[in-house]
Amino acid sequence: MSRFTSPLLTVENLTVEFLSDDAPVRAVNAVSFEVSRGETLVILGESGSGKSVSTSTVMDLIDQPPGDIVSGRITFDGVAIGNLRGEPRRLINGRKIAMIFQDPLAYLNPVYTVGRQIIEIFECHGVASGKAAREQAISLLRRVGIPNPETRIDQYPHQFSGGQRQRVMIAMAIALKPDLLIADEPTTALDVSVQAQILDLLRDLQNETGMALILITHDLEVAASMADRVIVMNRGEIVEAGAAKDVFTAPSHAYTKKLISALPHGDAAENSNKRSTTSSEETVLKVEGLTKEYFFSSGMFGKRQSFLAVNDVNFEVKKGETLGIVGESGSGKSSVARMLLRLAEPTSGKAIFAGEDIFSMNQARLLAFRRKVQMVFQDPYGSMNPRMSVHTIISEPWAIHGDILPKAKWKDRVVELLELVGLKPEHADRYPHQFSGGQRQRIAIARALASEPELIVCDEAVSALDVSIQAQVIDLLADLRTRLGLSYIFITHDLPIVRHFADRIIVMKQGEIVEDGTTSAIFGNPSHPYTRSLLEATPVPKWVAAGA
Known part of the structure; x- marks a missing residue:
């Protein structure tokens, strides 16, 4: 029998539809x-399975229309909240029930500092203001692992x-220590060490406050490490539910x-890997002394300061090879990628592609280069024009290059291309906002493949995908690597x-490469303490950690 006996939130027979040009689309069905308080419920399922719609309905975040709650009853702490609006709803959302969204850039206001946005929460709910609110905001930033919070708050x-x-x-x-926290893919964009910190933080909050947690994730390892109970959704319905240990060990x-069979575990990644069997000694890209220094000022009249994001980075990529780059957020990984695409200019260094320094190319040469080198960005929504259909987005490289x-x-x-990345032909006429985060990432991969490139820079290209689609995309990338x-x-x-996928790996920390080697060597015998700490941060199933 479960140790959790008194439900804090109950959802009964919830059915949600969305209007479309043809017939209503049933996103959630019965x-x-x-x-319960202190319990962690994990909701698993593929993109578009109804996970986020189910929990967004709890927060009254479904636009009506086009959404339509056909049926269902939602009870929180003994009170029916399904029809609450206005001030009664505002007393619950944020204070009693809070939500972490999947796409942070879409929910953070770009014209306000992060500190202003955190302080606003305290002020709106009458908890604190002025200096006290700022100190609490700094404390929160420190607790979630933001370095130098006293500076970065501004x-x-x-x-x-x-x-x-x-x-x-x-x-x-x-911020307000809610009774229920709904976390929609909260660790999707995080590396394993920071992910471990965030998961530990959520556990600590539960222990301190008795907070209930609903965790929506496609990461089965995270789910297994956090869940007391699991429900699995497919096509808007719950297909399996039960204690976490039972669902994961005997589905x-x-x-x-x-879902479980698609996840590459430990040694299985060695035995059934998708590493290259066709790589050659021909160098496609050679990076020498790559350095990037950013300059910024604190406040309108603040002193000008600098930040060394990338420091003297050197590596090569061979034809047919996959080079993995791992490291914490802010370690310089994405800065390296952006410089290689000339989306950011380096402070110093060279990047030689086809015998020519990328950083010395004129506009004509740069256009030709960008046909041969494509990028799949970390944030698919931010890299797409919301006014362009999927067909226009994918075909744009053909319009630009002409030949x-x-x-x-x-x-x-x-x-x-849509079918290659697991989407349907009818998706071509839709727009980015009509897709889940994982589906948008698949569109981004299709767009990158459209120009028939020689080198693709994948910046967290599968991080927003559930494990079954991850496996399909990795299989696709491996097959394209072999064929092309x-x-x-x-x-x-x-x-x-x-x-599972990389032939070689470089490990970055604070803008520098701290370890470089074959994948087998990095995982089998890491030499740097930082690399060892990354490997040790891999989530452990909750029932194993508890000795069950």
């Missing part, structure tokens, strides 16, 4: 679940890495079995994935 969202923005969102959500439904594909073949090729001789720079915080 879903029921509950969570910076803006764009000045933080994706993982750091997620930590800011978590600080905002836990009964075919869909659950598929890749005749226009008469664009429609068929868009459909082929593609090379990859694969930036990720997901160690099982990089172990």
Whole structure:
């Protein structure tokens, strides 16, 4: 029998539809679940399975229309809240129930400092103001792992890495110590060491306050390390539910079995890996002494300061090879990627591609270079024009370069690319906001493949995907590497994935490479303490940690 006996939140027979041009789309169908104080309920399922819609309905965040709550009853702490609006709802949202969203950049206001946005929570709920609110905001930033919080509290969202923005969102959500925290993919953008810190933080909060936690995730390792109970959703319905240990060790439904089998665990990544078998000694890209220093001022009249984001980085990528880059958020991984695409200019260094320094190319040469080197960004929504359809987004490289594909073949090729990344032909006529985060990332990968590149820089390219789609995308990338001789720079915080896919790995910390070697050597015999700390931060199933 469960040790959790008194439900804090109960959802009964919830059905939600969305209006469309044809017939209403049923996103959630007769879903029921509950969570008690101090309990962690994990909701698993693929993108579009209804996980986020179910919990957004609890917070009254479904726009009506196009959303329509067809049926269902939602009870929180003994009170029916499904129809609460206005002031009664505001007394619950934020203070009693808080939510961490999947895409932090979309929910942080770009014109306000992160400190202003955290302080606003205290002020709106009458908890604190002025200096006291600022001190509490600094304390929260420190607690979620933001370095130098006294300084960074006055910076803006764009000045933080994706993982750091997620930590800011978590600080905002836990500011008022809610009774129920709904976490929608809270560790998606985080590397394993910071992920471990955040998960420990959530556990500590539960121990301190008795907070209930609903965790939505596609990361089965995170789910296993956190869950007391698990529900598995597919196509808007719950297909399996039970104690975490039972679901993970003895799943009964075919869909659950598929999810668990798609995850590369430990030595399994060595035995069934997707590393290259066709890499050559031909160098595609050679990076020498790459350095990037950023300058900023604190406040309007503050003293000008500098930050060394990348310091004397050197590496090579061979034809047909996958180079993995791992390290904490803010370690310089994404800065390296952006410089290689000339999206940011280096302070010094060279990057030689096809015998030419990327940083010396004129505009004409740079255009030709960008056909051969593509990037899949960490934030798919921020890298797409919201006014462009998926067809236009994917076909844009053909319009820019002109000689890749005749226009008469664009429609068929868009459909082929969508199907390659696990989407449907009818998705071509939709817009980015109509897709989940994982689906948007698949569109970004399809767009990168459209120009038939030689090198693809993947910046957390599969971090927003559930494990079954991760496996499909990795299989796709591996197959394209073999057939087309593609090379990859694969930036990720997901160690099982990089172990499964990369041929070599470089480990970055505070802008520098601290370890460089083959994947087998890095995982089998790491030499640097930082690398060892990353490997040791891998989540452990809750029942194993408890000795059950």
